[in-house]
Amino acid sequence: MNLTIILAVTLVLAAASFFITRYNKMSGGFTTVLSSLFALVALFMMRGSIGEDFSIFYFNFSITTVGWYFSVVMLIAYSMTSFFNPFWMEKMMYPGSYNFLYLLSMAGTIGMFFAKDFITLFIFWETVVWSSTFIIQLGKSRKASYIYYVVSAIGSMGTLFAIMLAYSVSGTFVISEAFAGLSGGVAIAVFFTFILSGLAKIGIFPFHVWLPEAHGSAPHTFSPVLSGGLVKMGAFIAFLSVTAFPAYDIFADMFKIMGKPFPIYFLMFLGAISIIVGTLMAIKQEDAKRLLAYSSVANGGYILIGILMMDQVGFAGGMMHLINHAVASAAAFLAIAAVAYRTGTTKMSEMGGMIHRMPVTYLVYLIAIISMAGIPPMGGFVSKWLIFQGLAKDGMLFLAAAAFFGSIGSFMYVFRPLSAVFLGQTFTRDLKKKEVGFFMMFPMIILTLLSLLTGVFPNIFLRVIAEIQTSVGIDPITLANRTILTSNGYLDAFRVFIVFGFGFAIAFVLFVVRRKSRKVELMDTFTSAEFIHTRELLHYSSKFYAPFERLYDKAPDTLTAYKKLAVKVGELGGMVESLFYGHKPEKTVFWMMAVGIIVILIGGVV
Amino acid sequence: MNVMNFVYGFIVLVCVFIFQTTLTGLNRKVTARLQKRYGARWYQQFLDIFKALRKDSTSHGWVFDFGVIMALGGIMATVIFIPVAGFQAFPGLDNVFVISYLLAVGMLGMAMSAAGSGNPWASIGVARALTNMLAYDVPLMIVIFTMIFAFDSSSLSEISAMQQGMGILGWNAIRMPLGGIVAIIALLGMLGKKPFDSFIAPAEIASGPMVEYGGKHLGFMFILHEFMTFIEVSIILALFFGGGATIWEYLLKYAILYTFTNIISGVMPRFKIDQAVKYFFKLPLAMAIIQGLVVIFTGLGVTLWF
Numbered sequence: 052m053n054l055t056i057i058l059a060v061t062l063v064l065a066a067a068s069f070f071i072t073r074y075n076k077m078s079g080g081f082t083t084v085l086s087s088l089f090a091l092v093a094l095f096m097m098r099g100s101i102g103e104d105f106s107i108f109y110f111n112f113s114i115t116t117v118g119w120y121f122s123v124v125m126l127i128a129y130s131m132t133s134f135f136n137p138f139w140m141e142k143m144m145y146p147g148s149y150n151f152l153y154l155l156s157m158a159g160t161i162g163m164f165f166a167k168d169f170i171t172l173f174i175f176w177e178t179v180v181w182s183s184t185f186i187i188q189l190g191k192s193r194k195a196s197y198i199y200y201v202v203s204a205i206g207s208m209g210t211l212f213a214i215m216l217a218y219s220v221s222g223t224f225v226i227s228e229a230f231a232g233l234s235g236g237v238a239i240a241v242f243f244t245f246i247l248s249g250l251a252k253i254g255i256f257p258f259h260v261w262l263p264e265a266h267g268s269a270p271h272t273f274s275p276v277l278s279g280g281l282v283k284m285g286a287f288i289a290f291l292s293v294t295a296f297p298a299y300d301i302f303a304d305m306f307k308i309m310g311k312p313f314p315i316y317f318l319m320f321l322g323a324i325s326i327i328v329g330t331l332m333a334i335k336q337e338d339a340k341r342l343l344a345y346s347s348v349a350n351g352g353y354i355l356i357g358i359l360m361m362d363q364v365g366f367a368g369g370m371m372h373l374i375n376h377a378v379a380s381a382a383a384f385l386a387i388a389a390v391a392y393r394t395g396t397t398k399m400s401e402m403g404g405m406i407h408r409m410p411v412t413y414l415v416y417l418i419a420i421i422s423m424a425g426i427p428p429m430g431g432f433v434s435k436w437l438i439f440q441g442l443a444k445d446g447m448l449f450l451a452a453a454a455f456f457g458s459i460g461s462f463m464y465v466f467r468p469l470s471a472v473f474l475g476q477t478f479t480r481d482l483k484k485k486e487v488g489f490f491m492m493f494p495m496i497i498l499t500l501l502s503l504l505t506g507v508f509p510n511i512f513l514r515v516i517a518e519i520q521t522s523v524g525i526d527p528i529t530l531a532n533r534t535i536l537t538s539n540g541y542l543d544a545f546r547v548f549i550v551f552g553f554g555f556a557i558a559f560v561l562f563v564v565r566r567k568s569r570k571v572e573l574m575d576t577f578t579s580a581e582f583i584h585t586r587e588l589l590h591y592s593s594k595f596y597a598p599f600e601r602l603y604d605k606a607p608d609t610l611t612a613y614k615k616l617a618v619k620v621g622e623l624g625g626m627v628e629s630l631f632y633g634h635k636p637e638k639t640v641f642w643m644m645a646v647g648i649i650v651i652l653i654g655g656v657v
Numbered sequence: 658m659n660v661m662n663f664v665y666g667f668i669v670l671v672c673v674f675i676f677q678t679t680l681t682g683l684n685r686k687v688t689a690r691l692q693k694r695y696g697a698r699w700y701q702q703f704l705d706i707f708k709a710l711r712k713d714s715t716s717h718g719w720v721f722d723f724g725v726i727m728a729l730g731g732i733m734a735t736v737i738f739i740p741v742a743g744f745q746a747f748p749g750l751d752n753v754f755v756i757s758y759l760l761a762v763g764m765l766g767m768a769m770s771a772a773g774s775g776n777p778w779a780s781i782g783v784a785r786a787l788t789n790m791l792a793y794d795v796p797l798m799i800v801i802f803t804m805i806f807a808f809d810s811s812s813l814s815e816i817s818a819m820q821q822g823m824g825i826l827g828w829n830a831i832r833m834p835l836g837g838i839v840a841i842i843a844l845l846g847m848l849g850k851k852p853f854d855s856f857i858a859p860a861e862i863a864s865g866p867m868v869e870y871g872g873k874h875l876g877f878m879f880i881l882h883e884f885m886t887f888i889e890v891s892i893i894l895a896l897f898f899g900g901g902a903t904i905w906e907y908l909l910k911y912a913i914l915y916t917f918t919n920i921i922s923g924v925m926p927r928f929k930i931d932q933a934v935k936y937f938f939k940l941p942l943a944m945a946i947i948q949g950l951v952v953i954f955t956g957l958g959v960t961l962w963f
Contacts, residue, residue, distance in 0.1 A: 407718065444806070446803075446806040573774075598929065
């Protein structure tokens, strides 16, 4: 299957879905399902044609393993989430535009990952940014899409600047050659501005402000795509900035920290800060979607650290964390969306005991968080294990400390929606609620199985990553049958899974042979002789970690800091304005002359 | 991997259960003597467990049961991975990250089951337990990370084998003294001994996570607690005190280390949970980082003694 056909079909279906939705909302939603599934299958089959180059109009594409890997991850998120679309059409304000933009942004990501030159990459990148901006606006708040757009624009402008600056030196836009011949200060400027859009997209501190806003208030059917898919575009830029822009070669003579040139170490350090900030903020969120958004910030930090390590083990871990987090976070967001479909809210304090109404959704969420927290036997464990082993090999203590903090902190925050939304007493309002239908359950089950597959047979995925490693010229990760080998340890995930199953089986048998227990209501608990009859009051869900949150509740919030900065800039502007445009013309003339004289004087000196 | 591995695994489970439960019983005696009491008989712990297993129980829905099974299953799988004096039921699976994260399956199962009971006290206990885990694990993991860097291995049995043959001077607790102190403090936190026992806090939050358990569920939780104690003490023993060349040496060292934590616990008051976090993130964290920097930049502690 040719990429031209995939792009053409997706774009035609995108336009078609807009008009179909006019006549029948439900079938408009199904168009997105069909289109994204088609794109996933077609792209998956393109594995054979890796290495081909071709052009459509002015756009140049080249099929690479890494592009294939990224776009498959992306389309898993898109296609699985699209199953929810038909059921949300009634609740959407502009369903036609939503479907159109959904498919347009999907086509944009495909084009971007296979771009051969930076102009193609940039155009498709902007397509995604613009279409997702308008989708976010269809959700709860407009402010969210402003913030998303501003942060994305800062990143995009940075990248565009870097591309132009590199072009002025090398004279080409082709990704593999554009950065040749850079050195010194220009190289540092290009590196930091180029990766800016990657940092903004992946949600690295201090650009993480858009994630909670956008993920939290985007339509429930788009948040899984944002977190599972679009955030990973940033990882692609990070990947390019250490491969196409050979940062390790260009910065080879520079001052090194723990064997890494300092520009790279600085970015890894930002990744570590993101892990800590994401974890701490996630712990104190009261809205399930915002909580998961902050967890994406933390996981983005892991991915960035992994990819920037550019070595045998850590890089493989970062690349594998990409798919693990995409799958797990899409599943978690879908589970929350399914709950919101029935209850109409994502606030954790307004829900409880949904496990008794929606057991499948609960299991989906459970497996997703096991993977997200990095607990075996799910995929997240394997990738975090690889990152830890990689960090331990290089002795990067501070990054590892942040990684451990994030990893254990994630137990805390992923448990909150589990206990607040699913466990405890069911609210009276929700007692008659039902599980979602099979069509919505299906993608969640697929994602759950995928989490398990990445955890039990990680080598299937690591083989692709090994190919990517070979293609960018680093040692591929050593794999033997079912075992992953590193220089300081090895892991046989399949055997871990079997032994876990063995332990579970013993416990199960032991449980079953003992006398059957009597089932009691959840209101029938020990309450020290207090009589509590209100279900809602007995469920402990808000301010779950209050003693811990109190330790850092005075810490400044990034968004508030930006707002303060904006006010200060505004005041400065006001002052300048009052100097020049006052009521007295002589004042204006005076300042114009003063500025003119200063310019001339400085010009004379220079 | 064949049938014998599973048979060995099962034998390990039974032996560990008998050994650790006996030791817990003996330690109840030790604690009692510290408090000038006579104390229960050494086999009282067995009686408690079997009595609980025989009694009727109540269940708060399927997640309450499922969580218990998942917790015990995960913890038993972790016990099977622990190398005892060089012996492993499944050789080569004793990676320290695997063990410490598989342990988390058990904890997640326990937390899930406890929160599934619908009792707010259980939820408060879970919240404190998870916070406590964040507090002790970060300094401890930094020290373990340093060790993996220093010895280029993340296998528990390899690291403990490297410390043997040089007597007490070979122990990592002596080679890396700051790390050793952090490990002992973290062990107190892991075991939920005073001063870090606020998540159980019997007099304050009605036993925390355990509040709704009775009958076989409670019996399962007792068994789980014995296994968890074994895992936690074994990790510290293998990493910092050289494990044991023979099984008797291992068990003796184990008994001394475990009794030591109990004696400390017997004379300590209790931290509030936020105090525990503050405590761990000050001195132990600083010591762990200093130890890490010393080992990474000077190599002191890796080669000092030979």
